Amino acid sequence: MSLTTQIKEFALDIGYSKVGIIPAESFPEYIADLTNRQEMYSFYIKGAYRPLLGAEPRSLMPKAKSIITTVYDYSQKNFPKELTEKVGRVYQARCYNAPPERINGARPQLMKNFLRQLGCEVGEKISLPERLVAAKAGIVNYGRNNFAYAEGIGSFIYLTSFVVDKELDYDSPSFVVGCPEGCSACMKACPTQAIYEPLKLNPRRCIAFNTFITQDRMAGSYIEPEIRDKMGTKIHGCDICQEVCPRNQARLKEKLLEDEFLVKVAQDFSLAKILNMTDNLYLSRIQPLMYNYIKEKKYFQRNAAIALGNLGDPAFIPDLSVAMHDPEELVRGYAAWALGKIGGQLAKGILTEGNRRETSEFAKREIRDALLRIE
Numbered sequence: 001m002s003l004t005t006q007i008k009e010f011a012l013d014i015g016y017s018k019v020g021i022i023p024a025e026s027f028p029e030y031i032a033d034l035t036n037r038q039e040m041y042s043f044y045i046k047g048a049y050r051p052l053l054g055a056e057p058r059s060l061m062p063k064a065k066s067i068i069t070t071v072y073d074y075s076q077k078n079f080p081k082e083l084t085e086k087v088g089r090v091y092q093a094r095c096y097n098a099p100p101e102r103i104n105g106a107r108p109q110l111m112k113n114f115l116r117q118l119g120c121e122v123g124e125k126i127s128l129p130e131r132l133v134a135a136k137a138g139i140v141n142y143g144r145n146n147f148a149y150a151e152g153i154g155s156f157i158y159l160t161s162f163v164v165d166k167e168l169d170y171d172s173p174s175f176v177v178g179c180p181e182g183c184s185a186c187m188k189a190c191p192t193q194a195i196y197e198p199l200k201l202n203p204r205r206c207i208a209f210n211t212f213i214t215q216d217r218m219a220g221s222y223i224e225p226e227i228r229d230k231m232g233t234k235i236h237g238c239d240i241c242q243e244v245c246p247r248n249q250a251r252l253k254e255k256l257l258e259d260e261f262l263v264k265v266a267q268d269f270s271l272a273k274i275l276n277m278t279d280n281l282y283l284s285r286i287q288p289l290m291y292n293y294i295k296e297k298k299y300f301q302r303n304a305a306i307a308l309g310n311l312g313d314p315a316f317i318p319d320l321s322v323a324m325h326d327p328e329e330l331v332r333g334y335a336a337w338a339l340g341k342i343g344g345q346l347a348k349g350i351l352t353e354g355n356r357r358e359t360s361e362f363a364k365r366e367i368r369d370a371l372l373r374i375e
């Protein structure tokens with residue numbers, strides 16, 4: 001059996017749905033696209049992933065010869081509705097940053113071990129443009145919503161690549177947009193118009209990005225009020241442009257098995273609980289589920305405050321009142337925004353009281369803006 005066949009069969013055996021292979025050449029089109037839009041993507045270009053270097057794999061691994069790319073289908077079980085209205089499916093599926101002792105971290109580790117057993121050197125910490133790699137290998141094609149779609153699955157997939165120092169047999173590309181002609185359902189459904197033209201996303205407007213790039217270490221923690229208004233109840237990710245997509249309807253309508261783990265998790269995912277969560281809830285339930293994509297508790301609390309404001313239900317005023325005493329100014333400021341959005345005399349009284357004792361400039365500004373919206 002050839003090296004290529006052994007690798008592909010192993011990948012399929014450990015649960016990947018598709019596997020393809022391309023030469024480890026540079027991706028000049030990706031470099032040009034990121035560079036042209038560096039204002040939008042500066043947080044990513046300058047961040048720890050170093051995508052411009054990853055787009056030239058041999059700059060990080062001079063012996064690189066091939067890239068093996070895989071599709072993992074993370075939508076094989078049902079996602080509970082109580083979670084889906086708040087958390088994107090890929091995060092519920094625990095695909096990003098999974099540690100090796102969990103299944104989605106163990107799978108790539110098994111793959112690397114196998115490649116090494118076959119005598120391959122395997123690159124580490126090379127952030128590849130995964131969608132482009134997979135399209136070049138013919139295992140996905142693009143949707144106008146910027147997601148990659150795998151035949152027979154849809155866009156609820158997670159792509160992982162491995163760079164190796166061996167020459168292998170290469171696959172043919174599938175550089176097509178596989179969408180029905182004239183469809184723009186994703187662009188119309190996006191609440192923030194983040195998809196500003198087919199295949200072009202402004203991450204600064206995307207709800208998903210706003211839930212997690214707005215961390216101080218990445219792009220500052222501030223979320224524009226105009227975006228907050230449109231975040232609905234999303235606290236980690238957003239699947240709207242995938243949910244409306246005709247290419248995902250077969251999977252979304254399929255009768256799938258319940259995911260018993262997520263059903264249990266969903267019980268702890270009430271917005272009010274997250275707004276004022278204890279360290280114990282955060283460490284035992286929220287943070288392990290998300291594997292640190294959002295690094296600190298306060299960002300989840302901020303997002304929960306926004307979601308409660310968007311629900312507009314006065315029943316949550318007592319929870320927001322508690323959050324106005326949170327040790328984090330970020331949480332107090334966004335709780336104030338939410339109270340302003342819910343409005344009414346009770347909310348106004350809590351904001352006025354908060355304004356008297358508040359010492360943070362940021363939170364004070366949010367309180368004043370909230371009061372202005374009520375008056």
Ligand code: SF4
Binds near residue numbers: 195208240
């Ligand atoms: S993830 Fe949500 S906000 Fe982002 S482009 Fe899609 S629909 Fe718009």
Ligand code: SF4
Binds near residue numbers: 144145186245246247
């Ligand atoms: S909604 Fe329509 S245009 Fe958008 S990705 Fe799906 S098929 Fe393509």
